[in-house]
Amino acid sequence: MKKISLILISVFIISCNSDTEEKVTETSTPLFISTTTNDNTVTVDQNFTVNIIGSENLKGLGLSADNFTTSSFVYPGSGFGNSTILNYRFVDIGEKTLYFQGVKDDNTKSDIKSITFNVIKGNCAKIVSLKITSFYRMNTSWDPEYSNSDPNRLADVCFSITKLNFTSPFENKLNQKLWYKSEVKENQGNLTWDLSKLNLYLNPNNTFNFGLADIDNYPVAQDLTMSPPEIQFSLASYIQTKPNSITLSYPQNNLEFILELEWPN
Ligand SMILES: [Ca+2]
Numbered sequence: 001m002k003k004i005s006l007i008l009i010s011v012f013i014i015s016c017n018s019d020t021e022e023k024v025t026e027t028s029t030p031l032f033i034s035t036t037t038n039d040n041t042v043t044v045d046q047n048f049t050v051n052i053i054g055s056e057n058l059k060g061l062g063l064s065a066d067n068f069t070t071s072s073f074v075y076p077g078s079g080f081g082n083s084t085i086l087n088y089r090f091v092d093i094g095e096k097t098l099y100f101q102g103v104k105d106d107n108t109k110s111d112i113k114s115i116t117f118n119v120i121k122g123n124c125a126k127i128v129s130l131k132i133t134s135f136y137r138m139n140t141s142w143d144p145e146y147s148n149s150d151p152n153r154l155a156d157v158c159f160s161i162t163k164l165n166f167t168s169p170f171e172n173k174l175n176q177k178l179w180y181k182s183e184v185k186e187n188q189g190n191l192t193w194d195l196s197k198l199n200l201y202l203n204p205n206n207t208f209n210f211g212l213a214d215i216d217n218y219p220v221a222q223d224l225t226m227s228p229p230e231i232q233f234s235l236a237s238y239i240q241t242k243p244n245s246i247t248l249s250y251p252q253n254n255l256e257f258i259l260e261l262e263w264p265n
């Protein structure tokens, strides 16, 4: 009797196992994705695309720049279909890797795929230094809590540069996004920033926005450029002459600054 029950139990176990195996094969055909790009070597601030193809409908896509330590997943209403094209730009030189993961209709995920890019300076100019020579109400009080003779009344100056980049890889739309924010020079200090070690490259074909502010208790700041109009600049007219230094003046905003540049040969 003992023998029979043992046999029965093992038959039961075997049948359970085969049930599970059948279910697994029914529901989990793995999703595969392939990722290709039009160019692995790109210039700073240059558009490129990544083409994602799935072995079936991609309900969603996960994107990451750090192998999914941090990531964002996007699920459009009717999925992506079997393929989609993503838009990118890199704003700094160096080796950069993008990571992708597909999500299928039953929410299972594909393996992570990655593409590594070499971002080069191409014909971009490097910013060596930036000097502010004039701004709105320079040498006057921006911090009224201090008396008229106290040097602390002077502006605590910080500049920023924005670069155009894609709002998201899923849209073919560019937006100005903060790229570089300088150290604060307290009480007007020395208004020259040495940037030579930072590898800050500007694509001369693009347009950038410049911002200048008096920093109080961060993040409180006051605009020193009297914008609008926005302060914009481009190096397009200097591509042939490649000057080491250019002075950008905005009389309407009482603003002037000097960019020291290093051009490729
Ligand atoms: Ca101050």
Ligand SMILES: [Ca+2]
Pocket: 142, 143, 154, 155, 156, 214, 215, 216
């Ligand atoms: Ca201040």
